[in-house]
Amino acid sequence: MEEQLDTINRLLKERRFSEVKNIIKDENPADLAELFEELFADNFDEKAEFMTLFRLLPKDSAAETFAHMNPDMQGHLIGMFTDKELREILDELYIDDTVDMIEDLPANVVSRILLNSTTGERRAINDILRYPRDSAGSIMTIEYVSLHKDMTVLEAFEKIRKVGVNKETIYTCYVTENRILTGVVTVKDLFTADEDDKIGDIMDTRVISVNTHEDKEVVANMFQKYDFLALPVVDRDNRLVGIVTFDDAMDVIEEENTEDISRWAAVTPNEESYFRTGVFKHAKSRIVWLLILMISATLTQLITARYENAFKVLPLLVSFMPMIMDTGGNCGAQSSTLIIRGIALGEIHFSDFFRVVFKEFRISIIVSSILAIVNGARVYLMYGHNFPLALTIALSIIATVVISKMIGASLPMLAKKAHLDPAIMATPLITTIVDCASLIIYFNIATIVFSNVLM
Amino acid sequence: MEEQLDTINRLLKERRFSEVKNIIKDENPADLAELFEELFADNFDEKAEFMTLFRLLPKDSAAETFAHMNPDMQGHLIGMFTDKELREILDELYIDDTVDMIEDLPANVVSRILLNSTTGERRAINDILRYPRDSAGSIMTIEYVSLHKDMTVLEAFEKIRKVGVNKETIYTCYVTENRILTGVVTVKDLFTADEDDKIGDIMDTRVISVNTHEDKEVVANMFQKYDFLALPVVDRDNRLVGIVTFDDAMDVIEEENTEDISRWAAVTPNEESYFRTGVFKHAKSRIVWLLILMISATLTQLITARYENAFKVLPLLVSFMPMIMDTGGNCGAQSSTLIIRGIALGEIHFSDFFRVVFKEFRISIIVSSILAIVNGARVYLMYGHNFPLALTIALSIIATVVISKMIGASLPMLAKKAHLDPAIMATPLITTIVDCASLIIYFNIATIVFSNVLM
Numbered sequence: 001m002e003e004q005l006d007t008i009n010r011l012l013k014e015r016r017f018s019e020v021k022n023i024i025k026d027e028n029p030a031d032l033a034e035l036f037e038e039l040f041a042d043n044f045d046e047k048a049e050f051m052t053l054f055r056l057l058p059k060d061s062a063a064e065t066f067a068h069m070n071p072d073m074q075g076h077l078i079g080m081f082t083d084k085e086l087r088e089i090l091d092e093l094y095i096d097d098t099v100d101m102i103e104d105l106p107a108n109v110v111s112r113i114l115l116n117s118t119t120g121e122r123r124a125i126n127d128i129l130r131y132p133r134d135s136a137g138s139i140m141t142i143e144y145v146s147l148h149k150d151m152t153v154l155e156a157f158e159k160i161r162k163v164g165v166n167k168e169t170i171y172t173c174y175v176t177e178n179r180i181l182t183g184v185v186t187v188k189d190l191f192t193a194d195e196d197d198k199i200g201d202i203m204d205t206r207v208i209s210v211n212t213h214e215d216k217e218v219v220a221n222m223f224q225k226y227d228f229l230a231l232p233v234v235d236r237d238n239r240l241v242g243i244v245t246f247d248d249a250m251d252v253i254e255e256e257n258t259e260d261i262s263r264w265a266a267v268t269p270n271e272e273s274y275f276r277t278g279v280f281k282h283a284k285s286r287i288v289w290l291l292i293l294m295i296s297a298t299l300t301q302l303i304t305a306r307y308e309n310a311f312k313v314l315p316l317l318v319s320f321m322p323m324i325m326d327t328g329g330n331c332g333a334q335s336s337t338l339i340i341r342g343i344a345l346g347e348i349h350f351s352d353f354f355r356v357v358f359k360e361f362r363i364s365i366i367v368s369s370i371l372a373i374v375n376g377a378r379v380y381l382m383y384g385h386n387f388p389l390a391l392t393i394a395l396s397i398i399a400t401v402v403i404s405k406m407i408g409a410s411l412p413m414l415a416k417k418a419h420l421d422p423a424i425m426a427t428p429l430i431t432t433i434v435d436c437a438s439l440i441i442y443f444n445i446a447t448i449v450f451s452n453v454l455m
Numbered sequence: 456m457e458e459q460l461d462t463i464n465r466l467l468k469e470r471r472f473s474e475v476k477n478i479i480k481d482e483n484p485a486d487l488a489e490l491f492e493e494l495f496a497d498n499f500d501e502k503a504e505f506m507t508l509f510r511l512l513p514k515d516s517a518a519e520t521f522a523h524m525n526p527d528m529q530g531h532l533i534g535m536f537t538d539k540e541l542r543e544i545l546d547e548l549y550i551d552d553t554v555d556m557i558e559d560l561p562a563n564v565v566s567r568i569l570l571n572s573t574t575g576e577r578r579a580i581n582d583i584l585r586y587p588r589d590s591a592g593s594i595m596t597i598e599y600v601s602l603h604k605d606m607t608v609l610e611a612f613e614k615i616r617k618v619g620v621n622k623e624t625i626y627t628c629y630v631t632e633n634r635i636l637t638g639v640v641t642v643k644d645l646f647t648a649d650e651d652d653k654i655g656d657i658m659d660t661r662v663i664s665v666n667t668h669e670d671k672e673v674v675a676n677m678f679q680k681y682d683f684l685a686l687p688v689v690d691r692d693n694r695l696v697g698i699v700t701f702d703d704a705m706d707v708i709e710e711e712n713t714e715d716i717s718r719w720a721a722v723t724p725n726e727e728s729y730f731r732t733g734v735f736k737h738a739k740s741r742i743v744w745l746l747i748l749m750i751s752a753t754l755t756q757l758i759t760a761r762y763e764n765a766f767k768v769l770p771l772l773v774s775f776m777p778m779i780m781d782t783g784g785n786c787g788a789q790s791s792t793l794i795i796r797g798i799a800l801g802e803i804h805f806s807d808f809f810r811v812v813f814k815e816f817r818i819s820i821i822v823s824s825i826l827a828i829v830n831g832a833r834v835y836l837m838y839g840h841n842f843p844l845a846l847t848i849a850l851s852i853i854a855t856v857v858i859s860k861m862i863g864a865s866l867p868m869l870a871k872k873a874h875l876d877p878a879i880m881a882t883p884l885i886t887t888i889v890d891c892a893s894l895i896i897y898f899n900i901a902t903i904v905f906s907n908v909l910m
Contacts, residue, residue, distance in 0.1 A: 026661045027661075028661065028663060028681060030680050030681050030682075157646075160646055161646050161647070164643060164646050164647065165643075165647050170642075170643055170646065171626050171642070171643075187625075187626070187642060188619060188620075188625055188626075191612075191615055191616045191619050191625065192616070192619065192620050206481045206482075206483065208483060223705065224705050224706075224709060225485050226483060226485050227485075227702035227705075229684070229701075246684075246701055246705075247682035250678065250679050250682075250701075250705065250708070251679070253705070253708060253709075254679060254708075254800070257712050258796055258800075261716075261792060261796050262792070262793070262796075264719070264792065265788050265789045265791075265792030265793065265882070266785055266788070266789060267789050267792070267793065273797070273800075273802050274793060274794075274797045274802060274803060274811075275802065275803075275807075275810075275814075279814060279817045279818050279821065280821065282814070282818045283818050283821040283822050286786075286789050286818070286822055287821075287822050287825055287826075289785070290782065290785060290786065290789075290822060290826060291825070291826065291829065293781065293782070293785055294778065294781075294782050294826060294829075294830060297777060297778040297781045297782065298778055298833070300774075300777035300778060300781075301774040301775060301777070301778055302774075304773055304774035304776070304777065305771070305774040308770045308771075308773075308774075311766070311770065311773060312767070312770055315763045315766065315767055316760070316763075318759055318763075318766055318773050318776075319755075319756045319757075319759035319760040319763075320756060321759070321773075321776060321777070322752060322755035322756065322759065322776070322780060322890055322894065323749065323752040323753055323755060323756055325777060325780070326748065326749075326752045326755075326886060326887060326890060327745065327748070327749050327752065329784075329886070330721055330744070330745060330748055330883050330886075331741075331745065333720050333721070333882065333883065334720045334721060334722050334741050334745075336720075337716060337717070337719065337720030337722070338717070338720065338722065338729060339729075341713055341716050341717075342728070342729045345709070345713075345728075347728050347729055347730065348729060348730075352730075355730075356729075359730075359734060359737070362734045363734050363737045363738050363741070366734065366735065366738040366742075367738050367741055367742050367745060370742055370746070371742075371745060371746065371749060374746065374749075375749060378753070427720070427788065427882050428785050428788065431781060431784065431785075432781060435777050435781060439777065
């Protein structure tokens with residue numbers, strides 16, 4: 001890749017265009033888009049080059065390459081397109097790709113796009129833009145094949161042949177009557193039927209569809225469950241308005257995973273990639289949670305201050321604080337992460353509350369006993385056979401691990417019940433809550449075990 | 456769902472089978488499999504019922520329903536199938552689904568499956584089982600449509616019509632010559648071509664394929680990038696041996712995400728779902744990392760013990776330890792998580808090392824300044840205008856945040872460079888490392904600021 005980039009860069013500078021053309025003619029559009037983005041990142045000054053390069057692309061892959069580019073690159077190219085070139089690209093793009101692009105581009109570029117679209121395209125774009133940002137409607141395309149139940153298989157084939165080239169998928173066709181969705185038929189079904197069979201007889205009437213306002217994450221999960229190539233999107237009256245294709249569902253899955261992962265790391269989710277996000281935006285998306293967590297962490301300060309007397313007399317107690325807190329935090333994070341993932345995959349529901357908590361309780365007893373024995377023995381041997389100290393550490397570990405796992409298991413489910421995103425109950429917040437619990441447990445156990453010294 | 460379950464349960468008990476048959480006949484196989492699993496979880500005692508229920512399924516969805524079930528349920532049913540029923544199901548299953556099943560079933564059930572397979576099926580199963588567990592070969596299917604370049608479009612259509620019903624996908628066909636993969640042709644291409652065009656003239660020779668030994672995660676990412684329906688799998692000599700379909704790629708993406716998430720929570724990844732994993736197995740997959748982290752956390756104990764003198768004189772210092780450590784841990788986790796995700800998505804490479812570290816440095820300066828000002832002011836106001844204390848806290852926060860983000864950003868990239876999974880550098884390990892750094896920073900700054908008191 002690096003090498004190819006250098007070669008193309010050099011050839012462009014030396015204006016050896018036909019050689020460039022030769023190199024890029026056999027590349028896949030997704031790879032070409034990456035090539036443009038890499039060149040764009042390296043050569044911010046010579047932006048005119050990109051237009052030259054873009055004009056060297058084979059006609060049939062120019063639009064698809066364009067669709068794969070990031071919005072910066074698209075915006076830049078649109079700025080350099082003639083109206084005719086822009087119209088040609090827009091003609092080739094599927095409506096859902098155009099809408100994706102419009103959502104991310106600055107207003108002046110968007111108005112140029114709308115000016116160069118046909119009235120029909122403009123209407124379709126506006127229709128899709130009207131749907132809420134995370135809805136099925138916002139990711140659907142209107143380019144599907146619809147059939148009628150009275151058609152024969154042969155007529156269906158003819159229709160697909162005629163309109164297919166402009167449709168995003170032809171492999172699942174939708175049967176409608178007065179725009180109401182009544183059945184689906186796959187091209188595989190058509191192949192295995194007789195040429196004069198009626199579509200109405202071979203279609204599958206058990207249609208699984210989603211409403212335009214359905215959450216796109218739910219839609220993506222349906223692809224994972226049912227292995228669909230496409231899923232029809234209907235309005236409240238069951239009228240077919242569009243379809244979502246599997247490639248868009250895959251994008252949603254990747255996006256949602258990145259979003260969940262950001263939330264777990266206490267970062268406000270951001271749709272841009274790491275490098276394309278500026279330093280200030282990165283700082284902004286991290287500071288909010290850090291402030292919230294820091295303020296709540298001052299609770300530990302108030303708790304610790306209450307036991308000043310204990311560690312004045314036994315300063316050794318202080319040195320075990322980090323280990324106890326970390327173990328508690330890690331145990332809580334293990335439970336909360338697994339539960340949050342289970343909820344996201346639809347495996348764990350609120351009705352499983354007691355089943356989950358009881359399971360985590362049993363796990364925590366096993367885990368904490370092992371940790372307590374190992375660490376108790378270590379402390380006993382390292383600190384001159386100080387049995388009360390070893391006992392304090394061992395008991396604190398057991399109590400901390402059990403409580404941490406109970407907190408880590410129950411909070412995500414309670415968040416879900418309260419219609420919050422369970423992912424906000426991820427590691428950082430759980431750690432803060434668990435820290436307070438661990439410190440209270442630790443100092444109370446120490447106070448009891450060392451009552452003769454500390455009271 | 457709950458309601459439907461109860462109804463079916465009741466009808467089965469009252470032996471009103473035709474009513475059950477009526478309810479389930481229009482359900483999607485994926486939903487039916489879920490129904491079986493729910494019934495199975497609720498009624499462990501009356502296992503014979505399931506066979507009755509399974510026999511009520513419509514012929515055309517029985518095998519697909521079976522393929523969607525979890526291995527427990529499959530193993531149980533196979534135990535109750537007659538040989539004839541087993542053979543019928545195996546006949547209908549795609550080879551990759553059979554292999555998936557075999558990988559998860561106990562040996563005695565597997566040998567029954569192999570006994571009831573044809574010689575050809577057995578050979579195919581063994582071939583796929585021979586590939587490494589995470590390779591493209593292990594998730595591929597051998598049921599694809601192959602064409603010859605001298606065929607006409609019409610002949611291709613006839614071949615698809617004849618063999619298509621048994622192929623996992625017919626929409627992408629592969630052109631081979633002496634088993635060497637030379638081109639691909641989609642059904643959409645066939646539809647838009649003339650009936651007497653030669654396949655060799657309309658096929659796409661720019662074939663993107665993967666080797667049988669390619670990591671399945673890499674394969675899944677290619678689906679995300681190129682929006683393929685299927686990807687051909689070739690051996691070292693570029694001979695076509697199978698295809699991977701998009702639904703299997705989606706499963707891999709879900710699996711890998713769960714695996715990464717487990718690792719981040721310091722849980723040894725486990726392919727089973729939360730409820731299907733026993734308490735002891737859960738404990739085992741969590742204890743290893745907890746022990747490693749607990750042992751390494753004792754480092755903090757040695758560090759803290761060195762500053763015993765400082766907090767003997769100024770016990771107030773102890774109460775800020777948790778807050779400083781938590782803030783450091785959270786900042787480190789933010790950076791490491793974003794970098795690990797960037798590496799997984801192929802956006803960040805080792806060659807970006809300095810670019811990333813410099814970016815994180817600038818972010819950490821902004822973030823830490825805000826945290827230091829807010830917290831310094833709070834401490835100043837809460838603790839009787841104790842300026843040295845406020846200064847210690849503010850400076851410690853700045854140093855801790857900067858160091859934490861540097862550690863969090865660089866360790867995942869170094870792990871990648873050392874061919875380790877970057878995800879092992881996730882929150883728990885980063886927290887432990889960052890804790891040590893924070894404590895050293897904090898106590899050293901305190902010792903300097905309070906030098907008149909502490910020395």
